[in-house]
Amino acid sequence: MKMSDPYIKATKAFVRYPIALTGGQQSALASTARALTGGRVGHNSAVTYIESLRDVTLSLKAGDRLGLIGRNGAGKSTMLKLLSGLLPPAKGSISIVGTRTNILSLGAGMDGEETGLQNIDHACRLLEIPRSKWASVKEDIVNFTELGEFIAMPVRTYSAGMGMRLMFAMATAYPRDILILDEVIGAGDAMFIEKAIARMQRFIEHSSILVLATHDYQLIEAFCNRALYIHRGAIVADGDPAVAWKLYKQSESGV
Amino acid sequence: MLESRMPTGLTDLWQGLKRLPLAYWLASKDMKGRYARTVIGPFWSVLSNAIFVLVLGLTYGAIFGQRVSEFLPYLAVSMAFWQFINACLNEGPMLFQRSQGLIMTYSLPLSVYAHRLAMDKLNMLLHFLAVYLVLCIVYPPHFNTQMFLVLPAFLIYYVFGVGAGLLLGVLGVRWRDVGQAMSSLALLLFLITPIFWVKTPQLAAVADFNPFYHLLEVGRQPLRGMAPTNLNWIVAVCVSVGTLISGATAFVMGRRQVFYWL
Numbered sequence: 001m002k003m004s005d006p007y008i009k010a011t012k013a014f015v016r017y018p019i020a021l022t023g024g025q026q027s028a029l030a031s032t033a034r035a036l037t038g039g040r041v042g043h044n045s046a047v048t049y050i051e052s053l054r055d056v057t058l059s060l061k062a063g064d065r066l067g068l069i070g071r072n073g074a075g076k077s078t079m080l081k082l083l084s085g086l087l088p089p090a091k092g093s094i095s096i097v098g099t100r101t102n103i104l105s106l107g108a109g110m111d112g113e114e115t116g117l118q119n120i121d122h123a124c125r126l127l128e129i130p131r132s133k134w135a136s137v138k139e140d141i142v143n144f145t146e147l148g149e150f151i152a153m154p155v156r157t158y159s160a161g162m163g164m165r166l167m168f169a170m171a172t173a174y175p176r177d178i179l180i181l182d183e184v185i186g187a188g189d190a191m192f193i194e195k196a197i198a199r200m201q202r203f204i205e206h207s208s209i210l211v212l213a214t215h216d217y218q219l220i221e222a223f224c225n226r227a228l229y230i231h232r233g234a235i236v237a238d239g240d241p242a243v244a245w246k247l248y249k250q251s252e253s254g255v
Numbered sequence: 256m257l258e259s260r261m262p263t264g265l266t267d268l269w270q271g272l273k274r275l276p277l278a279y280w281l282a283s284k285d286m287k288g289r290y291a292r293t294v295i296g297p298f299w300s301v302l303s304n305a306i307f308v309l310v311l312g313l314t315y316g317a318i319f320g321q322r323v324s325e326f327l328p329y330l331a332v333s334m335a336f337w338q339f340i341n342a343c344l345n346e347g348p349m350l351f352q353r354s355q356g357l358i359m360t361y362s363l364p365l366s367v368y369a370h371r372l373a374m375d376k377l378n379m380l381l382h383f384l385a386v387y388l389v390l391c392i393v394y395p396p397h398f399n400t401q402m403f404l405v406l407p408a409f410l411i412y413y414v415f416g417v418g419a420g421l422l423l424g425v426l427g428v429r430w431r432d433v434g435q436a437m438s439s440l441a442l443l444l445f446l447i448t449p450i451f452w453v454k455t456p457q458l459a460a461v462a463d464f465n466p467f468y469h470l471l472e473v474g475r476q477p478l479r480g481m482a483p484t485n486l487n488w489i490v491a492v493c494v495s496v497g498t499l500i501s502g503a504t505a506f507v508m509g510r511r512q513v514f515y516w517l
Contacts, residue, residue, distance in 0.1 A: 109360030
């Protein structure tokens with residue numbers, strides 16, 4: 001069925017976040033006033049930018065399971081958004097081929113008022129899974145989450161771990177080409193991680209790309225065959241997970 | 256299945272059109288969600304609108320010296336269509352912020368959310384018309400074939416809603432004061448448009464130069480058993496198509512930025 005293998009290719013990509021520090025920067029009135037006066041109104045005449053990724057050149061192909069490591073604020077989450085196509089680079093380019101699912105933050109895209117079962121139903125629609133597959137997909141998700149009676153309770157009553165289990169099960173219920181996970185997956189307990197690893201194997205068989213940001217080497221070891229160490233928005237190391245992790249740890253103790 | 260995940264604005268608009276059933280499903284979920292944990296659900300909007308129409312109709316009807324049998328149905332049908340315009344202006348600027356979780360998680364075209372807004376508001380409009388229907392039983396209008404003209408009017412409203420969603424959504428995510436400005440504008444429009452007052456020869460210019468008057472006329476006149484004028488149709492089509500064109504332009508130009516400012 002596949003016309004081509006999925007890939008992600010970033011070439012010299014820079015990501016700059018505009019940060020509205022003052023109301024004036026997100027105010028149309030202030031912008032107009034600046035335009036009319038030639039930009040000399042106030043001290044906040046230009047939008048403040050944070051350059052969160054610099055010169056990212058990276059190529060991911062089918063079968064790549066990439067672990068993203070780096071300290072807080074190094075640009076891991078921004079990298080995930082770049083690689084999922086949510087943030088277009090300010091400079092450079094990115095091309096992404098493949099269907100994608102994200103878990104970027106806990107509870108995103110879920111409806112807390114609705115039950116787990118209803119949310120599974122929503123996910124089937126939003127992931128655009130063919131209707132004929134819904135029944136089997138739903139059953140698979142319910143079995144994996146082991147939420148018991150909670151599956152029929154509103155999601156707002158779930159603990160972080162339970163919510164995580166449901167999100168992970170939904171995201172991996174149907175073969176996608178690209179799966180992008182932020183460290184929220186750490187909310188699961190040891191048993192969940194074990195089950196998640198087994199489930200991921202199925203995904204990998206579908207020659208998918210996985211990108212996972214985490215501070216936990218166990219997760220990297222279990223999920224990834226490649227790691228990217230980023231520091232202050234730039235790639236420091238790209239390759240063997242053990243090597244990248246060692247570099248990361250060294251730099252951490254060095255500071 | 257091969258899909259590029261970096262659609263340009265135009266591809267996004269096209270992909271959004273292909274997902275109208277999904278947009279409809281999202282819109283009906285909005286309707287349900289609005290009344291989660293309430294007992295009478297969507298009938299709250301019908302009920303509050305009915306009370307509004309009744310109180311305003313009886314007091315203003317007396318002030319303006321209108322006959323209740325004419326003024327109440329007029330007000331009910333006017334309010335239903337006005338609520339559509341009002342909601343698009345007020346909720347358009349929050350279009351993308353409101354769907355942030357979905358946008359970040361699922362790779363759906365962004366234009367789906369504009370269709371969702373328009374469908375949700377059309378849904379609400381039909382609910383609000385229930386008040387008018389009840390009044391029709393009490394004060395029957397002239398039932399005739401003109402009433403079918405409301406169908407093209409619904410289409411005009413839908414196009415306006417999608418356009419307003421795209422335009423205000425893109426502007427509102429970048430400049431948060433668009434939302435504030437729109438709610439002031441909506442209030443102003445409510446006062447200067449013949450909604451709770453009736454167009455009279457002295458006030459004709461106030462109405463005729465107001466594009467929203469014509470937009471209201473194409474919706475409410477058919478339901479009152481009267482044909483809108485040609486001018487009404489022309490202006491209404493221009494308003495909705497014009498809004499759609501400016502919305503699509505803003506969307507194609509600003510789509511990339513939406514994620515940054517979200």
